[in-house]
Amino acid sequence: MxxxxxxxxxxxxxxxxxxxxxxxxxxxxxxxxxxxxxxxxxxxxxxxxxxxxxxxxxxxxxxxxxxxxxxxxxxxxxxxxxxxxxxxxxxxxxxxxxxxxxxxxxxxxxxxxxxxxxxxxxxxxxxxxxxxxxxxxxxxxxxxxxxxxxxxxxxxxxxxxxxxxxxxxxxxxxxxxxxxxxxxxxxxxxxxxxxxxxxxxxxxxxxxxxxxxxxxxxxxxxxxxxxxxxxxxxxxxxxxxxxxxxxxxxxxxxxxxxxxxxxxxxxxxxxxxxxxxxxxxxxxxxxxxxxxxxxxxxxxxxxxxxxxxxxxxxxxxxxxxxxxxxxxxxxxxxxxxxxxxxxxxxxxxxxxxxxxxxxxxxxxxxxxxxxxxxxxxxxxxxxxxxxxxxxxxAKDLIIRGGHNLDPRPIEESLLAHPGVTGAAVVGRPDAHAGEVPVAYVTVGAAVAEDELLAWAAARAPEPAAAPKAVFVVPTLPTTAVGKPYKPELVADSVRRLFPGVEVLLEDGRPVALIGDDPGLAATLDRHQIRHRSTS
Missing domain, CATH: 3.40.50.12780 (ANL, N-terminal domain)
Incomplete structure (x- = not known):
């Protein structure tokens, strides 16, 4: 040919x-x-x-x-x-x-x-x-x-x-x-x-x-x-x-x-x-x-x-x-x-x-x-x-205090760790910064979350990109053909802050939270996320 x-x-x-x-x-x-x-x-x-x-x-x-x-x-x-x-x-x-x-x-x-x-x-x-x-x-x-x-x-x-x-x-x-x-x-x-x-x-x-x-x-x-x-x-x-x-x-x-x-x-x-x-x-x-x-x-x-x-x-x-x-x-x-x-x-x-x-x-x-x-x-x-x-x-960008953060370099820094087999970084709603990066990883051998947090912080492309938390999970959510599916992680990051909250997503971002946690209102103010009480 x-x-x-x-x-x-x-x-x-x-x-x-x-x-x-x-x-x-x-x-x-x-x-x-x-x-x-x-x-x-x-x-x-x-x-x-x-x-x-x-x-x-x-x-x-x-x-x-x-x-x-x-x-x-x-x-x-x-x-x-x-x-x-x-x-x-x-x-x-x-x-x-x-x-x-x-x-x-x-x-x-x-x-x-x-x-x-x-x-x-x-x-x-x-x-x-x-x-x-x-x-x-x-x-x-x-x-x-x-x-x-x-x-x-x-x-x-x-x-x-x-x-x-x-x-x-x-x-x-x-x-x-x-x-x-x-x-x-x-x-x-x-x-x-x-x-x-x-x-x-x-x-x-x-x-x-x-x-x-x-x-x-x-x-x-x-x-x-x-x-x-x-x-x-x-x-x-x-x-x-x-x-x-x-x-x-x-x-x-x-x-x-x-x-x-x-x-x-x-x-x-x-x-x-x-x-x-x-x-x-x-x-x-x-x-x-x-x-x-x-x-x-x-x-x-x-x-x-x-x-x-x-x-x-x-x-x-x-x-x-x-x-x-x-x-x-x-x-x-x-x-x-x-x-x-x-x-x-x-x-x-x-x-x-x-x-x-x-x-x-x-x-x-x-x-x-x-x-x-x-x-x-x-x-x-x-x-x-x-x-x-x-x-x-573009839709995965994390907006922290009006500053755009690309999750990919953060993910690559985590993937460089010898124990990490997969990584996904998403923006978690935050009352002060709007969003902050949090990381989810899979590992091939036991690695402490604190160790991975320190690893990511030391290699972050800029201080604002250092994850606020790293969570080790059994698997990362994917679509039926194996592509990363981050909306589930966004929802999980909110639920970790406010247990029992129901998260409604649209285009991968939370648009409404249902629950009675007193901290919800302050978190949602800068996010234009709707809040509905269960009572």
Whole structure:
């Protein structure tokens, strides 16, 4: 492949060919059809963790996609316009159901663990006409071809993905076929998914864009193979105990995971051949140096950081294999532009940017996109070569006495402690300063909270950033895909001050407290937080 980006010097060479001249498929359905026609007998999916092990060739995967699509049509789905809600755990059926929905309509995968009222809200917003569950069966439908003459175009909507965690009302991000096909193609520029020997290990859930693109459409476009860990993914303890033997057996070349997955990987057993592995991709959360060092020492391949968000399809920056830069989360991908505003907020433009969150009347930029630039809400900077550096989230800033504090440097100082395996810093309401930083950490061995407090104070980027408290906890709250979920920690920090208080959150900040503690009123004065007595 002549489009590999292994150093920053490769970017101008790749971009010298206009994107519109690259003969990309018109849709994700055409993407799959092209590969199935070129290599029908090549393994597309090895399916683990869902009963007897199975392998689907590209011909069989396309057959299953046709069955799913024709099932939707038989139920009255309007070709090109209807939405299919997918409430599925990872399986072969989930791949077929999602790609089949995109072949004849719009796929809307949701997290099966979401509260029922949130699922109902999403399906009502997207207008889902059909809902597919683990019990659904497509096998009675013909799979030799689609039972319509309809074929999706690049500008047609392909999917609706919800954002956010397991609490709060998620937003819905529409994706077009052009966005998804571009992402499938550009991920191949990393080399991990290009070439006939590329094998991607899939352990993240298919309601998340990383799983759909990194371990789905990208390998399928470039003729690679996907090894699916099944319904539980990286949480399947039995499969994870034999993780490295799976890498050896299927000659896995790459996998993508969050830092907590890497920290829980078993040691590489003696005599296991994992020489096929090219790299481990990581993102979504701060990476402790101990986790990186442990993986690279054990697996003897680099851990490559990346950066992306659902609103920009999936990935916006990835670390080139031959030119990593310390502290960076990667180099911008071809045809994308990333910049920092004077306020330090990162913005993205290019073929991966979504049309705006879904509203009652369709996609609406609603201030998220300004003059073609997506406002990410992430803080950072970009160097002259296009490498991206993150410093935090705008909404995570701690405002202490009118002074903005970024929690990320505080977290990094704690992660530098040899006993700390995870760290999250949030702002706790304070009667005098408005907010003060408090830290939550997980540890690999017993470490006293006072020791960690002194460690953080000695290494704080400024005196105001020294945490007021450090709490050792068994685990840090995360979303279903392992991203840090700080609102729960904000609520916990308030409850530690005022036991028995009920905390109501909005956009990760406390907006109302319910309780009768006499200290509440003074704490809330500077926070514009509502207080309601239980009496």
């Amino acid at each position: 002549n489009d590999l980006v292994l150093t920053p010097e490769d970017l101008p060479r790749v971009e010298s060919v206009p994107l519109e001249e690259r003969d990309l498929p018109a849709s994700t359905y055409e993407l799959l059809c092209r590969t199935a026609a070129a290599m029908p007998d090549k393994p597309a999916l090895h399916l683990l963790g869902e009963g007897p092990e199975r392998t689907w060739t590209y011909a069989e995967l396309l057959h299953r996609v046709h069955q799913a699509a024709n099932h939707y049509l038989s139920l009255g789905l309007e070709p090109g316009k209807g939405t299919v809600g997918l409430k599925l755990r990872n399986s072969g059926k989930a791949y077929a159901a999602l790609l089949g929905a995109q072949a004849v309509g719009i796929a809307n995968p949701v997290n099966p663990s979401l509260a029922p009222e949130h699922v109902d809200h999403i399906f009502a917003l997207t207008g889902a006409e059909i809902v597919v569950t683990d019990e659904s069966d497509f096998s009675a439908q013909p799979g030799d071809r689609l039972l319509t003459g309809h074929r999706p175009e690049p500008g047609d909507l392909a999917a609706y993905f919800h954002t956010g965690g397991t609490t709060g009302t998620p937003k819905v991000a529409p994706h077009t076929h052009a966005m998804e096909v571009y992402m499938a193609w550009v991920l191949g520029c990393s080399g991990a998914y290009a070439g006939g020997d590329a094998v991607a290990l899939a352990g993240l859930p298919l309601f998340h864009v990383n799983a759909v693109h990194v371990t789905g459409l990208a390998p399928f476009m470039h003729g690679g193979t996907v090894v699916s860990l099944g319904p539980l993914g990286y949480r399947d303890r039995a499969l994870m105990a034999g993780f490295w033997r799976i890498v050896e057996r299927f000659r896995v070349t790459a996998f993508s995971a969050v830092p907590t997955v890497y920290s829980s990987l078993p040691p590489v057993p003696e005599g296991v051949d994992i020489s096929s592995l090219r790299a481990g991709a990581v993102g979504a959360a701060p990476l402790p140096s101990t986790v990186r060092d442990g993986f690279e020492r054990s697996a003897r391949v680099p851990m490559l950081e990346g950066y992306g968000l659902t609103e920009a399809t999936c990935v916006s920056a990835a670390t080139p294999a031959f030119a990593p830069r310390p502290g960076s989360v990667g180099l911008r991908l071809p045809y994308q532009r990333i910049r920092a505003t004077p306020e330090g907020e990162l913005e993205i433009s290019g073929p991966a940017v979504f049309p705006g969150y879904l509203g009652p009347d369709g996609p609406d930029p609603a201030g998220k996109i300004v003059d073609g630039w997506l406002r990410t809400g992430d803080l950072g900077h970009v160097d002259a070569d296009g490498y991206v550096y993150l410093t935090g989230r």
